Amino acid sequence: MKISIIGFGAVGQGVAKAIRSTQERLKRKYNLKIDIVAVADSKGAAVKEDGLDPQKLLEVKSEKGTVAYYPDHGHENMDGLQVLEEVEYDCLVEVTPTNIITGEPGKSLITKAMKDGKEVVTSNKGHLSLFYKELVNLAKKHNVNFKFEASVGGAMPIINFAQETLPSSKIESIIGILNGTTNFILSRMTAEGSSYEQTLKEAQELGIAETDPTQDVEGLDAACKSVILANSVLGRECTLDDVEVTGITRITPEAIELAKEDGYHIKLIAEISHDILRVGPRLVKETSPYAVDGTLNMATLRTDLAGEITVIGKGAGSIETASAILTDIINIWKSKQS
Amino acid sequence: MDPIGVLRLRMSLVLELQDVPGQLVAALEPIASVGANIVTIIHERDAKTGALVPVQITIEGDKETLDLAIKKLTEKGIRIIEKDGIPLKEKVNAILIGKISEEELKSIVDDINRLKAVKVADLSLKMSTTTSTIKITMEAEHNSLKLLEDEIHKIGTREGLLVITET
Numbered sequence: 001m002k003i004s005i006i007g008f009g010a011v012g013q014g015v016a017k018a019i020r021s022t023q024e025r026l027k028r029k030y031n032l033k034i035d036i037v038a039v040a041d042s043k044g045a046a047v048k049e050d051g052l053d054p055q056k057l058l059e060v061k062s063e064k065g066t067v068a069y070y071p072d073h074g075h076e077n078m079d080g081l082q083v084l085e086e087v088e089y090d091c092l093v094e095v096t097p098t099n100i101i102t103g104e105p106g107k108s109l110i111t112k113a114m115k116d117g118k119e120v121v122t123s124n125k126g127h128l129s130l131f132y133k134e135l136v137n138l139a140k141k142h143n144v145n146f147k148f149e150a151s152v153g154g155a156m157p158i159i160n161f162a163q164e165t166l167p168s169s170k171i172e173s174i175i176g177i178l179n180g181t182t183n184f185i186l187s188r189m190t191a192e193g194s195s196y197e198q199t200l201k202e203a204q205e206l207g208i209a210e211t212d213p214t215q216d217v218e219g220l221d222a223a224c225k226s227v228i229l230a231n232s233v234l235g236r237e238c239t240l241d242d243v244e245v246t247g248i249t250r251i252t253p254e255a256i257e258l259a260k261e262d263g264y265h266i267k268l269i270a271e272i273s274h275d276i277l278r279v280g281p282r283l284v285k286e287t288s289p290y291a292v293d294g295t296l297n298m299a300t301l302r303t304d305l306a307g308e309i310t311v312i313g314k315g316a317g318s319i320e321t322a323s324a325i326l327t328d329i330i331n332i333w334k335s336k337q338s
Numbered sequence: 339m340d341p342i343g344v345l346r347l348r349m350s351l352v353l354e355l356q357d358v359p360g361q362l363v364a365a366l367e368p369i370a371s372v373g374a375n376i377v378t379i380i381h382e383r384d385a386k387t388g389a390l391v392p393v394q395i396t397i398e399g400d401k402e403t404l405d406l407a408i409k410k411l412t413e414k415g416i417r418i419i420e421k422d423g424i425p426l427k428e429k430v431n432a433i434l435i436g437k438i439s440e441e442e443l444k445s446i447v448d449d450i451n452r453l454k455a456v457k458v459a460d461l462s463l464k465m466s467t468t469t470s471t472i473k474i475t476m477e478a479e480h481n482s483l484k485l486l487e488d489e490i491h492k493i494g495t496r497e498g499l500l501v502i503t504e505t
Binding site (some may be wrong): 241251261264301 | 473
C-alpha cells in the first residue's frame, strides 16, 4: 500500500517510526507492505515512487528541519496539494496541525484525495469538528474509506471500538476525559495543592502544555473531540459551535481542596449524549473510573445492552497517536482484501 | 420457624434497575442471601425513565435482616429511591468559584432552598485575595437532581461564577 504523509510534526514522524518498527510483522501477519511514497512538511516534500526510507526521513527532518533535503528526492517549496497531484498513492495520511477556524490545510488535502478516489486516514480534529458531515458524505460519494481514530484519545480506542466492536449495542452516552494536558494540570494541582498558573508553567516546561495553551486549557480541544464522537458514534449532526464549553483556568487550589474533603477530584469532563454536548470541570468520586491521573484519557460508554464500558489509554504522544493511525491503515487494507 | 418473640416486619422499597434481563435477579439475590422473604415484586413500567425502570418490592424479616438487606443492596450499587413510601434523599455537592459577596451568597442559598424537594445542608467557604471558593452540600430527592443541577448552573451564569457539579 502506497501512502503519502502530509504534515511531518510529532504525529507524522511517529507514523514513520511505527511503520519502520512494524514492517516485518505487518508483512508476516497481514501480507501488508506499506511504502511511504511521499512526505510533505511546511517547507517542502520528499517523493520516491518505490518508497522513501523511514529512517532516512527521520534523520533528515531532525538534522535539517525539513524533508525537502532528502537526498536526491527532496523538493523545496513543494506543498501537500502538489504532492497529491503529482504522486501515485493509495492512501493519504493527513496529519497537518489542527485549525479550528477554517480546518485548513487539512480540509483541502482530504477533499482532493477523496475526489481522486484515495483512502484517507487523519488525526486532525479541525476539519472534522467543523465539517464532519460534508467530509463523510464526500467519502461515501467517492466510495473511499475515511478513518480518524487518532483524532480522539490518541492511542485509546474509542471510535472503532464503538462502531466495530460493539455493533450490537446502541451507545446512549459517552462521558470521559479527552484532553491529557488539562488532566495533567488538574492531577498535579490535586497532588501538590499548587495554583493553576504555577502548574501550567510546570506543564509547559515538561512539554506537556504548549506555549500557547489556549486550545487545551479553555476546553476547545476536548470540545472538538466531543463533536467528532457525537457525530461518529452517536449519529448526531453537530459542529464545534454546538458545544457548551468551560475551561479550567478559573479553578482554584481551594476548590480542589474542598472537593478532596468529600472524596472528590475535579476533572475536565466531556459529556456526549443525544441531548447533551458539553465540556467543563466536574466533581468526580476519587473511587470512580473518572479518577485517572496524569496525561491519561478515559471514556465510559453507556450502552443499552452491554451496560457501561470504560476505556483508558494514552491520549497523546507521537508513537501512541501513530499507533491509532497505523490501525486505521491496517483496517483499510484488510477491508480491501475481502 | 422463627424464634418466638422476634418481630417480623414488612418493608417496601422502590429500586431503580437497568431495564435489561438479569438485573432483577441480581437485585433479589442479596435480599434472599440475608434471609429476608420477598413478598411482592411490581415492575413500574409506566414510570420508566430512559434505560431505568423502578421496581417496587416488599420484603419481610426482622429488623436486623431488613437493615442487612439494605446494606447489601447499597454495596451492590443498586439504587434505592424510596423506602416505605418516602423518597430517600441524596447528598450532592457543588463548588462555586468567583467574586461573591455575603448578600449574594445568601440569595444563592435562598434560591436553592426555594426549589422543590431540595435543601442546603452545609456550606464551606475559602477565600483567597481575589476569589472566593464555596462548596454547597445539598440534600435532594433523586428525581430533583437533574433540575437542581440545571438550576445551579443558571445561578452561576447569572452571578458570573464558575460552577462545578458532580458527574
